[in-house]
Amino acid sequence: MDNLQVLSQPPATVSEGEQRSRSVSLSKLIPRSFRKASGTPTNESSAGSVNSLENGKPTPSATNRGAEDMELRETPESPSRAHFRTASNTENSSSATPQPEGSEETKPHQQIQTGGKLSARLKKIFLPASKLPEPPQPAAEISTAGSAPLQSPDRKSLENPDLPEPPTSSHTHEPLHTASIQGVAGPNRRTRSPSTPIMPSHVPTPDATGKSDNRHNGINQGSSNANNSGVDRRSTRADTVRSSNPYFAFQGLPPHALSSQDFEGGNISASTRNNDSSVLMTPPPTSSTATTSYFYSEFSATSNKSLNDINENEEMEDFKAANSKGNSNSPSGKFFSPGPAYKSSPSPQHLPSDLTPNPIVIVEPDFEENSLSPLPPPALKDITQDDPSSPVKPGLRRVASEPNAIKVANGQGSGTVKKALGGNQPKVSSANASPGDAYLNEEPRRSRRLRNKSFSNKFKEVIVGPQSFEKIKLLGQGDVGKVYLVKEKKTNRLYALKIFSKEEMIKRKKIKRILAEQEILATSNHPFIVTLYHSFQSEDYLYLCMEYCMGGEFFRALQTRKTKCIEEDDARFYSSEVVAAIEYLHLMGFIYRDLKPENILLHKSGHIMLSDFDLSVQAKDTKNPVVKGSAQASLLDTKICSDGFRTNSFVGTEEYIAPEVIRGNGHTAAVDWWTLGILIYEMLFGFTPFKADTTNKTFSNVLKNEVTFPNNNEVSRNCKDLIKKLLIKSETKRLGSKFGASDIKKHPFFKRVQWSLLRNQEPPLIPVLTENGYDFTRLSNNVNKGNIKQDAVDNDKEKADPIAEQEKIMFEEKVERDDIVADDDPFHDFNSMSLMKQDNNSLIYGDNNSYGKISYTPNQNRSRSNSHRFFKR
Ligand SMILES: Nc1ncnc2c1ncn2[C@@H]1O[C@H](COP(=O)(O)OP(=O)(O)OP(=O)(O)O)[C@@H](O)[C@H]1O
Numbered sequence: 001m002d003n004l005q006v007l008s009q010p011p012a013t014v015s016e017g018e019q020r021s022r023s024v025s026l027s028k029l030i031p032r033s034f035r036k037a038s039g040t041p042t043n044e045s046s047a048g049s050v051n052s053l054e055n056g057k058p059t060p061s062a063t064n065r066g067a068e069d070m071e072l073r074e075t076p077e078s079p080s081r082a083h084f085r086t087a088s089n090t091e092n093s094s095s096a097t098p099q100p101e102g103s104e105e106t107k108p109h110q111q112i113q114t115g116g117k118l119s120a121r122l123k124k125i126f127l128p129a130s131k132l133p134e135p136p137q138p139a140a141e142i143s144t145a146g147s148a149p150l151q152s153p154d155r156k157s158l159e160n161p162d163l164p165e166p167p168t169s170s171h172t173h174e175p176l177h178t179a180s181i182q183g184v185a186g187p188n189r190r191t192r193s194p195s196t197p198i199m200p201s202h203v204p205t206p207d208a209t210g211k212s213d214n215r216h217n218g219i220n221q222g223s224s225n226a227n228n229s230g231v232d233r234r235s236t237r238a239d240t241v242r243s244s245n246p247y248f249a250f251q252g253l254p255p256h257a258l259s260s261q262d263f264e265g266g267n268i269s270a271s272t273r274n275n276d277s278s279v280l281m282t283p284p285p286t287s288s289t290a291t292t293s294y295f296y297s298e299f300s301a302t303s304n305k306s307l308n309d310i311n312e313n314e315e316m317e318d319f320k321a322a323n324s325k326g327n328s329n330s331p332s333g334k335f336f337s338p339g340p341a342y343k344s345s346p347s348p349q350h351l352p353s354d355l356t357p358n359p360i361v362i363v364e365p366d367f368e369e370n371s372l373s374p375l376p377p378p379a380l381k382d383i384t385q386d387d388p389s390s391p392v393k394p395g396l397r398r399v400a401s402e403p404n405a406i407k408v409a410n411g412q413g414s415g416t417v418k419k420a421l422g423g424n425q426p427k428v429s430s431a432n433a434s435p436g437d438a439y440l441n442e443e444p445r446r447s448r449r450l451r452n453k454s455f456s457n458k459f460k461e462v463i464v465g466p467q468s469f470e471k472i473k474l475l476g477q478g479d480v481g482k483v484y485l486v487k488e489k490k491t492n493r494l495y496a497l498k499i500f501s502k503e504e505m506i507k508r509k510k511i512k513r514i515l516a517e518q519e520i521l522a523t524s525n526h527p528f529i530v531t532l533y534h535s536f537q538s539e540d541y542l543y544l545c546m547e548y549c550m551g552g553e554f555f556r557a558l559q560t561r562k563t564k565c566i567e568e569d570d571a572r573f574y575s576s577e578v579v580a581a582i583e584y585l586h587l588m589g590f591i592y593r594d595l596k597p598e599n600i601l602l603h604k605s606g607h608i609m610l611s612d613f614d615l616s617v618q619a620k621d622t623k624n625p626v627v628k629g630s631a632q633a634s635l636l637d638t639k640i641c642s643d644g645f646r647t648n649s650f651v652g653t654e655e656y657i658a659p660e661v662i663r664g665n666g667h668t669a670a671v672d673w674w675t676l677g678i679l680i681y682e683m684l685f686g687f688t689p690f691k692a693d694t695t696n697k698t699f700s701n702v703l704k705n706e707v708t709f710p711n712n713n714e715v716s717r718n719c720k721d722l723i724k725k726l727l728i729k730s731e732t733k734r735l736g737s738k739f740g741a742s743d744i745k746k747h748p749f750f751k752r753v754q755w756s757l758l759r760n761q762e763p764p765l766i767p768v769l770t771e772n773g774y775d776f777t778r779l780s781n782n783v784n785k786g787n788i789k790q791d792a793v794d795n796d797k798e799k800a801d802p803i804a805e806q807e808k809i810m811f812e813e814k815v816e817r818d819d820i821v822a823d824d825d826p827f828h829d830f831n832s833m834s835l836m837k838q839d840n841n842s843l844i845y846g847d848n849n850s851y852g853k854i855s856y857t858p859n860q861n862r863s864r865s866n867s868h869r870f871f872k873r
Pocket residue numbers: 024025192193194195196238239240241306475476477478479480481482483496530546547548549550552553598601611612613614
């Protein structure tokens with residue numbers, strides 16, 4: 001008899017066939033506004049005091065933790081990019097919030113109106129700030145926000161997870177402009193398309209913009225398309241929705257949201273020394289209730305979405321600090337500047353054989369002749385000083401380097417830039433030519449900024465732009481980004497193009513996220529991490545052009561199984577690939593933090609590709625991995641790479657969230673091993689172990705319940721043992737907490753896995769195209785050729801349809817190259833670049849296997865008998 005605890009039935013809430021609506025990424029900006037409102041001190045020591053003990057042991061000091069933990073100031077009223085562009089010297093005297101120098105926080109709307117192209121569009125797309133709904137008013141909500149639970153002792157509510165959930169509210173904090181730009185009523189009401197590339201055979205008269213999808217009425221586009229056998233509709237699943245930590249919203253306040261005063265005053269005090277099974281929290285101070293009620297309003301419509309609480313204003317502060325320090329023109333990025341991890345890359349002999357070490361070359365800032373660039377180095381003269389008419393504050397804008405010449409040649413450059421360049425630049429004859437076309441056959445070129453990046457040897461200056469691509473269909477819409485299946489016009493290659501609105505990113509304080517995502521994608525070079533081919537920015541948008549994973553989400557593949565789960569052997573296959581990917585990320589100093597089947601994409605080969613790194617974080621002071629043990633039994637200690645790094649953001653996905661994240665005591669790379677435990681469990685049983693009817697109960701289960709297994713499933717003892725060890729609530733005792741991935745790889749469950757041959761295994765499921773996708777592009781070409789009247793009708797439709805209009809802009813904009821982006825621009829550190837090696841394996845548009853309705857067929861080459869072919873015997 002298995003000594004593991006056994007459940008006779010799986011939890012009722014997750015019965016088979018249930019149409020789940022989960023695993024959406026919740027996003028929460030914990031209560032900076034609250035902390036400010038409640039007079040919370042913002043110093044690190046307060047946070048440090050909160051986190052001083054865990055399990056009776058001191059935790060790393062607050063200074064070791066991500067700065068994201070510490071942000072307590074009020075967030076600025078979303079300045080538009082235009083603010084930074086047209087910034088004057090106006091002082092923010094009326095603003096309590098430090099702003100990037102030159103921004104005018106007090107008059108955002110005016111700034112938009114006086115801005116350039118962006119402003120004109122914003123006027124069309126966004127409502128004026130003055131017409132935006134106010135965030136929930138504290139006073140009004142205190143009385144309606146369910147004060148009873150707030151007054152209950154929190155231990156009591158933990159012990160009684162049946163307490164009511166926070167009241168939902170129809171009031172979302174999402175301003176209307178968000179809704180307008182996304183075409184649905186804000187993320188909370190937005191539904192996400194499945195990534196499985198399916199196109200309907202019954203698309204009603206679509207036009208080139210793909211307007212026929214169902215985004216407008218909130219129906220999951222892909223689901224509506226999804227005559228994908230056996231796939232449940234996921235009406236609310238996988239949206240990324242802004243939300244606060246609903247658990248704490250209900251229970252009281254998260255320890256990390258409370259001031260040191262609260263703690264010193266005894267409200268929380270030693271009770272925050274959490275152990276594995278209990279947390280003691282007290283009701284929030286009255287002055288804080290406003291924020292708590294804000295939680296409530298934000299909590300509406302959330303169900304197991306990714307939770308995130310990252311200090312999105314960190315970069316703003318950096319700008320401020322840098323600008324006040326004399327505004328150096330250093331091309332080195334201030335955010336995400338390469339840390340020690342990059343300076344001292346793990347030496348190849350230390351890497352496991354199955355990992356391709358990311359080649360790391362340190363290029364010191366170099367303002368002199370650079371051998372990599374065939375052109376002379378750009379002048380460093382501050383051109384704005386020569387041009388009295390320049391609206392740019394002297395010193396802020398660097399002289400455009402050579403790529404801007406293309407803009408000038410195309411008549412797009414500013415007078416200032418033209419003057420500085422003297423008109424001796426190469427011309428690009430075709431109006432449609434991509435900005436980088438002139439350089440396609442030249443030596444790889446890198447902007448000054450790119451040269452200083454850790455991944456500079458992998459990328460060159462961007463050779464494509466938005467116009468290089470043609471939209472085929474919307475693959476999905478996440479928290480802030482839209483992912484389109486596109487084809488590159490020149491090559492007919494298919495890519496997944498993720499597009500973010502800058503305005504949206506600023507307003508929703510997601511700047512740091514996108515920079516992190518780009519950094520990780522660009523830095524990574526691993527067979528199980530999605531490849532980034534190009535990234536670039538235009539005036540209004542950011543673009544990440546990635547490998548198109550035609551198999552879509554692994555989640556969907558699971559859902560197409562009759563039982564919604566897979567056999568242990570198959571689970572071993574997928575989990576071993578996940579372990580390898582996470583090991584690699586940890587090695588690079590990244591903590592993934594959002595592992596779930598939705599974020600695992602399937603390559604056309606059936607192998608996995610991790611995607612969606614916007615919740616990931618990079619450890620500060622990354623250390624080299626260390627090989628431990630003897631020559632015979634050596635193992636790589638990847639845990640050491642992020643040793644001492646704790647971050648306190650509330651991030652993850654409800655059913656996958658680790659106890660330490662809920663407790664708010666800070667977390668480490670060990671959260672990824674917790675999520676691996678949940679993932680393996682879900683693969684095997686079709687549901688997650690702590691899922692309950694409500695978020696509150698789910699969190700309580702995560703904190704208190706031991707994992708149990710249904711007895712109707714044949715799962716080996718080793719496998720259960722692995723899951724149990726990964727789901728140890730104390731992160732210091734959890735499998736993986738000693739040496740990282742090596743601990744997991746050594747577990748008997750993986751005994752037969754040949755880690756260096758993972759890519760050669762036969763995947764259990766192969767995505768197969770069963771029906772071609774709807775050809776939007778061909779349709780639009782026909783319309784454009786033959787029917788002018790129809791064109792006019794479409795134009796009118798487009799005008800009335802802000803989404804279509806937005807999409808048109810997205811694919812029409814011109815690239816803004818690194819050197820034209822001002823130092824004080826919030827997206828200054830977003831790199832416009834293209835992968836050096838363009839000989840890729842991307843699918844070709846029109847090929848049989850390119851896109852359309854996908855099904856997942858069991859791999860015949862992986863029969864039960866030979867499925868261990870690549871496993872040790
Ligand atoms: N490379 C890709 N190939 C195929 N589909 C993709 C690719 N990248 C993303 N998708 C799909 O697009 C959708 C949104 O992508 P993604 O999850 O990256 O966006 P997001 O805004 O980061 O979402 P989230 O809310 O989970 O944070 C998902 O359904 C995903 O499966």
